[in-house]
Amino acid sequence: MAAAIVGGYACAWGFTALGVAGLVALGMAYHEAEAAAHMLAFLLFLAAFLWAFVAAGLVRVWLTLGGGALLMTAAAEALQRSLLA
Amino acid sequence: MFPGFRHAMAWVHTWFGLVFGFVLMACFFFGALSVFDREIDRWAVPQTRFAPQFMPSFDRVLLPALRRIEPDAAEYAVSMPALHDAAQGPPTPRLELPADEYWVYTTHRDPVLSMGVGFRVPQPKDPDGHNHIHGSATVDPRSGEAVRADQLRIGSAWFYPMHYSLHVDWLYLGIFIVGLAALTMLAALVSGVVIHRKLFREFFTFRPWKRTQRSALDLHNLTGVVALPFHFFFAFTGLVIFAAYYYLPVSQFQLKPLHDRHEAMEAAATGLPHQAAGVPAPLASVDAMMAEAKRRWAARGMAGEVGYLQIHHVGDANGYVSIYRAGSDRVALVGEGIHFQASTGAVLREDPPRRAVMAIHEFLSGLHLQHFEHWLLRWLYVLGGLLGCACIATGFVFFVERRKKKHAATGGQGSRAVDALAVAAVTGMVIAAVGMLVANRLLPADLAGKGDWEKAAFWGFWMLALVHAFARGGPVARARINPAWRKQCRAIAALAVAAVLLNWLTTGDHLLKTLVTDPYRAVAGVDLALLAAAGVALWAARRLARRGRGKAGRRPAVAPPPAAGAEHG
Structure with missing residues (x-):
């Protein structure tokens, strides 16, 4: 349950951050990118949440959601730096 | 973790649905009432029972009213020490803070309009920050007189x-609980569809003559499926609306540097002055600007009224007036803002049409916030919300019915506790809402802090219903129906009729008058909804009584409690 809620949330956060930074990098206006990322992020959260209960093992859930979240957040951070540089 | 996909989905559906069902019940019920929040306001604040007004003259009515607004004392006490830089001198006294921003807002359903002032802190610690202390008022647009602030607008403010x-305002906890509940709602819808694969057939299945458990499940499926898109979109759009501020505020944290730079760029691209010039300047006629804005909207084929007006940098040479259209003729939340130089009235900028993504976002927000003027659609929203309540309530009933025989045999108290909570969440919530309206009419109009007494009545009624449900819950542990369902249905009926009668006695607005001789739809609508709620509650109470007399488990078992049709305004 914690994996579904916390992991799913972290994943949604990473996705939003990366989505915004990525779309901005592709030339979309910031607030437009934000709106797009938010709308998709909740669908991702929902999918991650449900998947967490179906997946084969708890370790796999944590690794996938946590790892995915970390990767996307880090990528967003790197992208932001390069955009601001 | 679970043997099989459907098993996992059933577990998610049952337990998340149960725990967050209590929250979702409140979201759907009070959300349904919110569709007619302004109308409930009129019922609760009888002095404001007059026709909705268009934006009145700014120069003659609104400006004097704005000038009468003072900075909020409580906010001053908290924010002034935080914003003011003590190194530059003593803090500016509250009543000497200069006005920096004016705003006025009204809708097609509001007789009164709300307005506010942002007062500038002259010596701020952070010159780039939002250094405002606010004051606001609700005024009668015919005169500009303020409506008393301690009158609680029960619909829109409660x-x-x-x-x-x-x-639950502490740390925005309530908002986050509701957010998680909304996600749960989405998960419950998906898992519910997975569990019941034979959707189409179940859609046409309702067997009220069967056992309570079976008919509750039928109704649960029916109400869930018939409004499935509604349920999904409201949970989803609710999340999207709050995403930027509460749920996923990446722009305030991780991406703040990127956000701030782009915001500055976007602001610069509009050509509107971000900073005050520091040079005093007079204010030209805002009425002329409103007329010009309306002319330009009409020229674009979207004639309309002014819904929102904001003046930035009041009294400064860089001051400008932003005028937004009231979007009551379409679903999407649009403003079509036109910006004028405050000192001359020259047009500085017209907001361009939105691009695709923003258009979708505005459509989704507008879909949820429903500022439009389509009364049939508004009633369908209420119906959708109440179907959501019925879906959740029958879910509770099914949960209890399925377990109570087993619990009765083993001496478990689980189903009794869930049943009592369900009573409080279904009939108890309606009692709280209707009881609040009764309190509103019983308390004298000039009672100081009347709104606080009304809130106390709201929670008091609800607590009473909860205690009653637990106290009378014994039969559930013996696999029978809790008599609290029936008694609270009767209480709803009594309170709802009392509210209508009290409205007549205290204001003279009886239904004959509000419907026929001197029509006032808002009050008539609330009264009729209360009477309808009373009718449904009485009917439910009779069915429950008949069922209670019959042998348990046999004939008629209309489980769905009255939330299905309960009070709406």
């Missing part, structure tokens, strides 16, 4: 925030 924050 039921409406209830549906997204539960009035």
Whole structure:
């Protein structure tokens, strides 16, 4: 349950951050990118949440959601730096 | 973790649905009431029972009213020490703070309009920050006189925030609980569809003559499926609306540097002055600007009224007036803002049409916030919300019915506790809402802090219903029906009729008058909804009584409690 809620949330956060930074990098206006990322992020959260209960093992859930979240957040951070540089 | 996909989905559906069902019940019920929040306001504040007004003259009515607004004392006490830089001198006294921003807002359903002033802190610690202390008022647009501030607008200031924050303001906890509940709702819908694969057939299945458990499940499926898109979109759009501020505020944290730079760039691209010039300047006629804005909207084929007006940098040479259109003729939340130089009235900028993504976002927000003027659609929203309540309530009933025989045999108390909570969440919630309206009419109009007494009545009625449900819950542990369902249905009926009668006695607005001789639809609508709620509650009470007399488990078992048709305004 914690994996579904916390992991799913972290994943949604990473996705939003990366989505915004990525779309901005592709030339979309910031607030437009934000709106797009938010709308998709909740669908991702929902999918991650449900998947967490179906997946084969708890370790796999944590690794996938946590790892995915970390990767996307880090990528967003790197992208932001390069955009601001 | 679970043997099989459907098993996992059933577990998610049952347990998340149960725990967050209590929250979702409040979201759907008070959300349904919020569709007619302004009308409930009129019922609760009888002095404001007059026709909705268009934006009145700014120069003659609104400006003097704005100038009468003072900075809020409580906010001053908290924010002034935080914003003011003591190194530059003593803090500016509250009543000497200069006005920096004016705003005025009205809708097609509001007789009164709300307005506010942002007062500037002259010596701020952070010159780039939002250094405002606010003051606001609700005024009668015919005269500009303020409506008394301690009159609680029960619809828009109590039921409406209830549906997204539960009035748990500490750390925005209520908002986050509702957010998680909304996600749960989405998960419950998906898992529910997975569990019941034979959707189409179940859609046409309702067997009220069967056992309570079976008919409750039929109704649960029916109400869930018939409004499936409604349920999904409201949970989803609710999340999207709050995403930027509460749920996923990446722009305030991780991406703040990127956000701030782009915001500055976007602001610069509009050509509107971000900073005050520091040079005093007079204010030209805002009425002329409103007329010009309306002319330009009409020229674009979207004639309309002014819904929102904001003046930035009041009294400064860089001051400008932003005028937004009231979007009551379409679903999407649009403003079509036109910006004027405050000192001359020259047009500085017209907002361009939105691009695709923003258009979708505005459509989704507008879909949820429903500022439009389509009365049939508004009633369908209420119906959708109440179907959501019925779906959740029958879910509770099914949960209890399925377990109570086993619990009765083993001496478990689980189903009794869930049943009592369900009574409180279904009939108890309606009692709280209707009881609040009764309190509103019973308390004298000039009672100081009347709104606080009404809130106390709201929670008091609800607590009473909860205690009653637990106290009378014994039969559930013996696999029978809790008599609290029936008794609270009767209480709803009594309170609802009392509210209508009290409205007549205290204001003279009886239904004959509000419907026929001197029509006033808002009050008539609330009265009729209360009477309808009373009718449904009485009917439910009779069915429950008949069922209670019959042998348990046999004939008629209409489980769905009255939330299905309960009070709406």
